[in-house]
Amino acid sequence: MFFRTESFQQFIRSYPIVTFLVGLHLFLWVMIDVLGLPFFWQLERIGVGSNQGIANGEYWRLVTPIFLHGGFTHALFNSFSLVLFGPALEQMLGRAKFITAYLGAGVIANLGTYVFGPDVYLHLGASGAIFGLFGIYLYMIYFRKDLIDQANAQVVLTIAVIGVIMTLARSNINIYGHMFGLLGGAVLAPILLQSARPYSPYRNAQPRRRLDDNEIGFDPNRWKNKKFSNKSFVPRLLWGALVVLILLGLVSRLL
Template sequence: MFIRHERSLKEFIQSYPIVSTLVIIHLALWLVINFLQLPFGIWLYQLGEGSNYGIEQGEYWRLITPIFLHADLMHALFNSFSLVLFGPALEQMLGRTKFIIGYLFAGIFGNLGTYLVEDLFYFHIGASGAIFGLFGIYIFMVLFRKHLIDQISSQIVTTICIIGLIMTFFNPGINVSGHIFGFLGGVIIAPIVLAGANSYNPWAAMARRNRYRNDDDIQFDPNRWNKKRLPRSFTKNIGWIIFGVLVLLGLFSRLF
């Protein structure tokens, strides 16, 4: 369920447009705010960051905007990587509309919980609350909709969710309230978005997406040996290679 079967970045984007769009927003906003460091980026960060004081003053958009902002490259990549791992199966299972409703509801619920629990001058950003909401939906399936998730995926998501919740309390700088309330938001919205959902079969989904050519469609190109081309495996996966390089850059940025 969590193993990717797409053969290229293009195929992934076409198959999971909501997850792909969210990842693009994460990285684009990080680029504008943290890398370019333009005045517009600084203004955008200050306007969108989670601020309990701002919400107290009626700036209710701050319950939504922090979901898309991140402190640094590693923060953006880690949340994006988590979304790429755990989002596609739910997007395929729920459909685009229900998936984005569940994701945003969990994120807003996490930010609302942060506002209610933390002090007035607490600031926060990140998609972690919304991602923990995805875990909340999965755990609801594990407990109450067992027919929607296979046993191996059930064990994987349960283990990762438990580890994630435990680590929430040991890592400094984490919005604990956002993680916990985001998870609860996922559990709360799960019965609604899972209504009428079917179990996710990655092989059937891949079969629907793929179109196989037969030998009659292959034509001989007499000039093919004169064309210098990169290996197909490289050109098909160039997007994943770039994403992997960005992850490594994020890791190194944490070390130095």
């Protein structure tokens, strides 16, 4: 449920919403922190969560902070968490409900930050929305045991406890966002899970085509064709691009 076995190409095809969100995180990080383009600097300035801005009627700031991050490590950690815990819910809920869950929990997290946080408070990041996913899983554990087995429930409980402890122990973390995101996911869960089905790693798998008798034979060039085919080259190119982005982020933090 939480351990990915798909190839890069299979992951993109099976979980397009999670793929898009992770790609958006990394794209905005490159545009803002690596390339430093003025347009995206301005986009971050008007999109960051600001309690004072919301009080002045800038209500879009309840949504836009979900997609912005304070540096590469922040974006990478949230993206990694999304890759681990998002796919199962995207399959179980369906794309529309998954988007509703993710954005809904994120907005509740930012709304809680606005109501209970200091008047002058700035924040950004997808953590509230990701904690909302944990809130949905926690609801499953206690009220929809048919959707999650005991082993995966233990994984969720362990990660959730660690996440709460880290939230309370570390400085410079939006405690309101994390806690209200968790609560928001749990509140949305009974509505979104009404028609949900248990996760299956085989549900999105492409059926294998049965070979005709005429197709069965020895092709001396099959390894060459497989090695240099576009189907194998494109995923490797995408993984390579991701590795380059990670290296750029590490270098930027050392300078």
